[in-house]
Amino acid sequence: MARMKFLCDADRCIECNACVTACKNEHEVPWGINRRRVVTLNDGKPGERSISMACMHCTDAPCAAVCPVNCFYTTADAVVLHSKDLCIGCGYCFYACPFGAPQYPRVGNFGSRGKMDKCTYCAGGPEADLGTAEYEKYGSNRLAEGKLPLCAEMCSTKALLAGDGEIIAQIYKERVVRRGYGSGAWGWKTAYRETVAI
Amino acid sequence: MKTIVLAVVAALALGALAAALLTGAQRTAYQAYATSGARVSEPGHNLVGPTWSGEN
Amino acid sequence: MFRELGRLQGRVSIPDAKAATLEQPQGRDWRQFREGWLPWIGALAVLGMLLALFAFYFTKGRIRLDHTEESGTKIQRFNAFERFTHWLTASSFIVLALTGLNYIFGKRLLMPLIGPDAFATLSQWGKYAHNFLAWPFMLGIIFMIVVWLKDNIPNRVDVAWVKAGGGFLGDAHPSAYRFNAGQKVVFWLVMICGIAMSVTGIIMLFPFSATDINGMQITQVVHALIGVLFIAAILAHIYIGSLGMEGAYDAMGSGEVDLAWARRHHDLWVQQQEAKTASGPQIGSRGAVPAE
């Protein structure tokens, strides 16, 4: 079975935010909820690198571990999803997530922050596939349509790779071999406890 | 026993009061993440529900 | 090049400053604490205390009022406001404790029984209760300070009390003012833990207003650790105040205790009371005399 992963090739990412708006467009993500964002390290200095970050769908996901109501589940192709019916909006997943993926409709007090929302790898949630209820709660389900996340499909320089971990690692490896440099499969060590051996 | 009941009732009352105040002071993400340069009239409510509770 | 060098901070163009943290590995350590250590510490503390009390109850049994302590006349130990304060804090504490423990043990113990849906709704309600009943608890803590701080300043008498093992060893009853050393320990325990819980609780109630993500993790660790220890300690207090010592409940129940019992356990306090009122011991509820 495929093991879905994200890989952002920091040597190609130009912080054009196509991934961000593609996600907003595909799932009608409202203002204030940023499932995906681009962070630029060393901004303005040589060695500046931009990385597009949403949720890495980790192996043994920290968010799933700390959730007091265990509302997370990992699908057969290793996409970490959660149920908004069960979520109580406590915010623990945000503390545990190394990548700051969870988003909350309300930012005020701890009491009623609303149900957590996060990148679903365009795989919807625990509702009937391609149903209106699924769209209203979790967004569209491209994986059910045999497609891949729109953020990666529309990435302007093909920096953001999504798909089976083996395949995108192979793509990235070939690139690094051909171009002679690479800043590493970003975030893989933390998320998947492995990296791409070049 | 009367004091105990009174205390419990008082606790619940204070709790309810805190609930009302805190929920009132609550700010949605689109209010919090809109700066003075932006006027957000239609923030959209997919994924978060019409009342921005994440429940729809 | 960038991996695993600790927290990575960058620049984002959106107003949500938290998004600028690209990676914070401390999340893994926090998870290790919350899923690894905390359940064990919590279980050990709470079950340990229960077992200890259980064992104590079945060995030493209940401390009976002996016959010399039933003179039939009463003396007011706590006035209405003090009792109100106690029960305001106690009732909200119980709910806070239960809902607090639910965060740790709910999914391990309760969810298998009632199923994810029901448990989620329960937890949702638990969270609301925890957040909103925290405020009465905090108010109660403040009231406690107001009414009891002055009686809980430790003094030489307490030292002697402790040396005598608080009356458990032998049958001598060391003298004590209004609160003996044990009760002062409980008071200070409630104060310290209560305030710590309140402070960390408020920080968590308004996330990221006071600190960043690592601060929030640390706050949660402190809140949880103190929480479970606090619960364990209060279990002991509940035991002594109800089952452990006969007649103790009345002090906080009706507010009046037997004069003879008071003379045996809190002799210096009774003397103070009598010195203050020329007409001897107060009987009944003739107006709340402030227990100065």
Place this chain on the structure above:
Amino acid sequence: MLTKRKSGDAGRAKLQGLAAGMASGTMDRRSFLGKSGLAAGGLAALGSLQLGAVRKAEAAGSAVSGNEVKIKKNVCTHCSVGCTVTAEVVNGVWVGQEPSWDSPINRGTHCAKGAAIRELVHGERRLKYPLKLVNGQWTKISWDVAINEIGDKMMQIRQKSGADSVYWLGSAKFTNEAAYLFRKFGAFWGTNSVDHQARICHSTTVAGVANTWGYGAQTNSYNDIRNAKTMIIMGGNPAEAHPISMQHVLAGKELNRANMIVIDPRFTRTAAHATEYVRLRAGTDIPLIWGLLWHIFQNGWEDKDFIAKRVYGMDDVRKEVAKWTPDEVERVTGVPGEQLKRVAQMFATQKPATLIWCMGATQHTVGTANVRAFCILCLATGNVGAPGTGANIFRGHTNVQGATDLGLDITTLPLYYGLVEGAWRHWARVWEVEYDWLQGQFDEVPAKAGRPARTRKQNMETPGITSTRWFDAVNLPEDQIDQRTAIKAMMVFGHGGNTVTRIPEAVKGMSGLELLVVADPHPTTFAALDARKDNTYLLPICTSLEMEGSRTASNRSLQWGEQIVKPAFESKTDYEVLYLLAKKLGWAESMFKNIKVENNVPDAEDLLREINRGGWSTGYCGQSPERLKAHMRNQAKFDLVTLRAPKDDPEVGGDYYGLPWPCWGKPEIRHPGTHILYNTNLHVKDGGGCFRARFGVERNGETLLAEDSYPLGSDLTDGYPEFTLGMLKKLGWDKELTAEELAVITRIGGNAPDTVSWAIDLSGGIQRVCLEHGVLHYGNGKARANAWNLPDPVPVHREPIYTPRTDLVAKYPTRPDAREFRVPNIGFSVQKAAVDKGVAKEFPIILSSGRLVEYEGGGEETRSNPWLAELQQDMFVEVNVGDAAERGIKDGSWVWVLGPENNARTKVKALVTERVGKGVAWMPFHFSGWYQGEDMRRHYPAGTDPVVLGESVNTVTTYGFDPVTGMQETKVTLCQIRAA
């Protein structure tokens, strides 16, 4: 709010059988609540639960994966890369966007704007119905009322002040057909003051490059950059302005392990990926290029063979370059000689090498000279006319290339025919309109302030006023304006207004107008500046996604866009509005003689066919609607690097994608288009070419024709002049013309048929015959390193008007004051005054401006798109860490940026960064809606104000115009920054 839905049977089953991780055999939530007796009301009150509220599926359509979804293809309306947009349309509602995998240009990808473009057609901040300003209040009016009132007022103004008093400001976001129609409308109205965004974008490039080797356009393409071994990106930030081009740039950099050199005063997102970053002082492009050439000539790295055969006047350049020794270059530009030597060596020897530039090179008072210096660098190193080389000019807007080609330029009629009588007669023939009638539409200009009068014919052949000076032509005293009267009315179609310098002056200009009409999907800055009380109209125009039409990308490929959805709200297409206006003014029949009009909407295909019938000069004659649509259907067949389809394909065999102009001859002869200009390695019928012989045959004894260099398979193996019927006769090829072709030529030639040139031969016969002989009808000439007809024939460094280096102004002053495009250009006096008043001390920081990836152009459209607006919510200024520390400015705090003219000031946020060097600041130019610290949101019609507003950088930008094209100087001025 239209949302995307995927309907299907939403069963509850999924909730019960959650993945194995959850315990099973349990109650679900509702039954639990039912049993526990908790009243539903109690819960719902806290808003935590929405029990049983069945939500009506709000979407007008639901994207059922099945046959109901219709796929429509159009082209992104934002930048000029030309990404294909694949739209999923259900019941006439655009519900989703899919990657356009087939397009060879974007291969499925988009940038932030392209991926959010669906929102444009249902944005709630769109202008929804025509509005009229009545003593300061926006009032709704109907289209008929609007067209009637505007038409009447225009006729009144025409009677009183003449045709030249109405200024036609077109748009780079027009489709080709709309741009052509707009220019035709200007010609019928009788004025040459028809301009658009190219003026402030690449006008200097077009003038400079055309005057060097023939056509002013990108010589290669984005895809061709994949062949480059070395790329210099100078004065351009493609990572923010043309993100998808970076896919080809970075892929090329990786495939060929190419050198990627970025030369920019600012460490941009593009520079972050460069192998070599060169930071120069803004405004010193020419010294840097001469510095490079100094090293090239010093070490003999130049391509001597190429220069000998195909370049004229390189010796004059050698003389100028000799002055620019490395230390003088370092003194002026700040770039160390050693670094320039490295860059020169790479560009000259590690070939093929390409030079990429954008606004950084063009938006200067020396813009045209800059661009010519860039071309000379390419010529000297032989880096033109081959794969992986060339001048890759990244044009800005979606159709700035097409709109420039089709004449939205005050100096020419469509397709660069110019304004000479021959050009007017050519178009009169194509439009089937009397030349004399057209001439009659123009004003007679009386003698004024010592200037001779102009007859209608002379005025007809005189360029109009540039869009950078329209407000000067309102504010200046009448006698200084070289036309009948000052400008009285502005017809603004799709133009922001905050992208032109000196906005305080523009505000005065706006109040001086008698009529202002803004036709745009959004109200634009013209509504926000609160300069007018009445006689102002806002007409809602739909975006190019809501109408059919073709657009020309920066690589000269034409792409056909289908109408994705009907125009939103009450908006109309450009075609319809121009038709209604033409009908109101009375010349609709003659203007739309050969164009089918159905319920007031002219047919886009017919317009393109008319362009094909007249587009001989630039090769716009082969791109028929049918061929373009075939290309859009067969996008996957075109190769990624050569952009060419396999030869044997029935529909698009051998074509280059989008038939990049020039695509010679009639559509029937199926010329494949020209992927790489001036490429002598290919036969002309395969898109080969050579430099145009448009500057004559010989000068000062030196030939201007190519010497033994010719396109592959050419019958003539040496340079030759432009082709006329006479030339064909001399070569005996005229016999190959068909009878009809000969008849047409003789009809056109009248009594001198031999003089009929290839450009005005409507039959296309001359072109057809030349192609058969492998010869290029526009001649085979040499590129000119010395353009003797331009000011500074060999580019000379001239300090910007507002320069911090007052010590250099004496040695490198700007050009003396002169009259250009009907208004005075007093750059020299302004520079002198600035130096005398010591402006540089009071305003020490160099201010440059540029693009953000999230916004485009004036920004009204993209700042109204919440998905984009959320990413950049505050106008900001990038301040160097050192400068910020000196002024006590913290990152993210408010600051005042003060400009040297009109004591203009803007209140913006500070972004303290290393991106800009010490003493340099940078601001994006997409914001408007705040003015000198005041929020002008209330001046917008209700509900049409963009989501994000901010100060415009051009409030503080200053005087300075290029002598050849009137280009503004937005890339370098001075400012002071103070904590607010």
